[in-house]
Amino acid sequence: MSELETLTPVETLPSDPELEDGDHDRFSHYARKADIVESTVTGRPIVALCGKVWVPNRDPDRLAEVVASGPTSAAKDRTRLMGMLRTLRSVVRLRRSELDRTARRLRGAANLDDLRRLAKKRLPGGVFDYIDGGAEDELTLDRNVRSFREAEFRPRVLRDMGAVDTSSMLLGRPLAFPFVTAPTGFPRIADPEGELAVVRAAARAGVPFTLSTMGTRSIEECAEVAPEGARLWFQVYTWRDRSLVQEMVERSAAAGYEALVLTVDTAVLGRRERDVRRGFTLPPEIGPGTFLDGMLHPGWTWRFLRSEPIRFSNVVGSSVGDGSDAVSLAEYMTTQFDPGLSWRDVEWLQSIWDGPIVLKGIQTVADARLAADAGVAAIALSNHGGRQLDGAPAPFDLLPEVVDAVGHRLEVICDGGVRRGSDVVKACALGAAAVMAGRAHLYALGAAGERGVDHMLEFMQAGAARTMALCGAATVADLDPTLVRLPSR
Numbered sequence: 001m002s003e004l005e006t007l008t009p010v011e012t013l014p015s016d017p018e019l020e021d022g023d024h025d026r027f028s029h030y031a032r033k034a035d036i037v038e039s040t041v042t043g044r045p046i047v048a049l050c051g052k053v054w055v056p057n058r059d060p061d062r063l064a065e066v067v068a069s070g071p072t073s074a075a076k077d078r079t080r081l082m083g084m085l086r087t088l089r090s091v092v093r094l095r096r097s098e099l100d101r102t103a104r105r106l107r108g109a110a111n112l113d114d115l116r117r118l119a120k121k122r123l124p125g126g127v128f129d130y131i132d133g134g135a136e137d138e139l140t141l142d143r144n145v146r147s148f149r150e151a152e153f154r155p156r157v158l159r160d161m162g163a164v165d166t167s168s169m170l171l172g173r174p175l176a177f178p179f180v181t182a183p184t185g186f187p188r189i190a191d192p193e194g195e196l197a198v199v200r201a202a203a204r205a206g207v208p209f210t211l212s213t214m215g216t217r218s219i220e221e222c223a224e225v226a227p228e229g230a231r232l233w234f235q236v237y238t239w240r241d242r243s244l245v246q247e248m249v250e251r252s253a254a255a256g257y258e259a260l261v262l263t264v265d266t267a268v269l270g271r272r273e274r275d276v277r278r279g280f281t282l283p284p285e286i287g288p289g290t291f292l293d294g295m296l297h298p299g300w301t302w303r304f305l306r307s308e309p310i311r312f313s314n315v316v317g318s319s320v321g322d323g324s325d326a327v328s329l330a331e332y333m334t335t336q337f338d339p340g341l342s343w344r345d346v347e348w349l350q351s352i353w354d355g356p357i358v359l360k361g362i363q364t365v366a367d368a369r370l371a372a373d374a375g376v377a378a379i380a381l382s383n384h385g386g387r388q389l390d391g392a393p394a395p396f397d398l399l400p401e402v403v404d405a406v407g408h409r410l411e412v413i414c415d416g417g418v419r420r421g422s423d424v425v426k427a428c429a430l431g432a433a434a435v436m437a438g439r440a441h442l443y444a445l446g447a448a449g450e451r452g453v454d455h456m457l458e459f460m461q462a463g464a465a466r467t468m469a470l471c472g473a474a475t476v477a478d479l480d481p482t483l484v485r486l487p488s489r
């Protein structure tokens, strides 16, 4: 109440109030509507009313009688109400309204599941399913994610986590955290900027970006937007026409790409039954079947129609199909890619490329050993995000035995099932040099374009840093297998 006294004007009662019955009534009347309190300044009772404080200056005793009868129930109600308002004010903070729609959307996206949900809402069903789906029953797709979820931390405490550093080394060069964006076909179906957005976001986040042979931006276009110091890798599929592969390898070298990633799990294309059901083609066709889907996603359709046609940009102008005629991916792969790929081709690639080579799609210890014998710099344990052989093992499950067998001879990357920063930590604790993730940036692109990819990379790194702090590992080098317990199988 001292607050009331200092904040409100103080008026005294008339100079000589005869506090007879009438006045008494007046005070009672006031008291019924007002708080009767003791002044912390004068120690005398006062009546606080209508934002003013009434101080009886002649006959405090008579007022004291009124006061003695205690506050009226109205006064009690008002006090209770004021208390409630004060409590409410302490817990309710009105959020500043965000005028930027993308920022508003991203503010509600706390994790990759949220970005996935947003992408699902914004992309036509066929496009979303192409990104989201896996082969056949999607058992491997589920297993990839589940393998991370089932692993449990064995956190250490009291280890001075004042400064956590997520930076690490991969292929002899630094990266801000052990994460690489995986090669993915057709990012422009998620957002018209496609790979260019991912190149820039990955560079900002300090992690390598991998361009797919089936990219919708060319080797040169990606190099052009990459800032100084950005790390670019190029993924190779082996076309039947090897001169085309050679030409792409030379273009990658000329454009300053650092490493080649040879995908080895695609002798034939896995059967993605969601795409089969929808008759999904690349680039997507707006035919009668997809027309309604397009109408239901006007934002995507508008952006898609306004941007230049989606092509397999790396082969535009060559003798092979560049996507001018929409085809199913399976059809394209069958006609263009060589199912006869073998270890001899790894040797051949080494003979035409000076830099490091990553073999992506290794799924057994036996092949990991052959890769080490072949002298590649790294392998990516991968089942192509569950999109090829359904029933293949989860890369995370393979890690301990593969690292044990070849970890001293090459770097092991874990690709598939990564949904959180804590997954990065789990993989590195089991000996991975880094993780790769593809759907993560596609969901992010679909949800909010380039800013979505920034957001995703930020929460992945922040999640890795937080998990490390909670596990008692201040640096990536401090991560070791004792921090993770795998379920017994």
Ligand code: GLV
Binding pocket: 184, 185, 214, 329, 384, 387
């Ligand atoms: C392309 O590589 C795909 O998996 O769709």
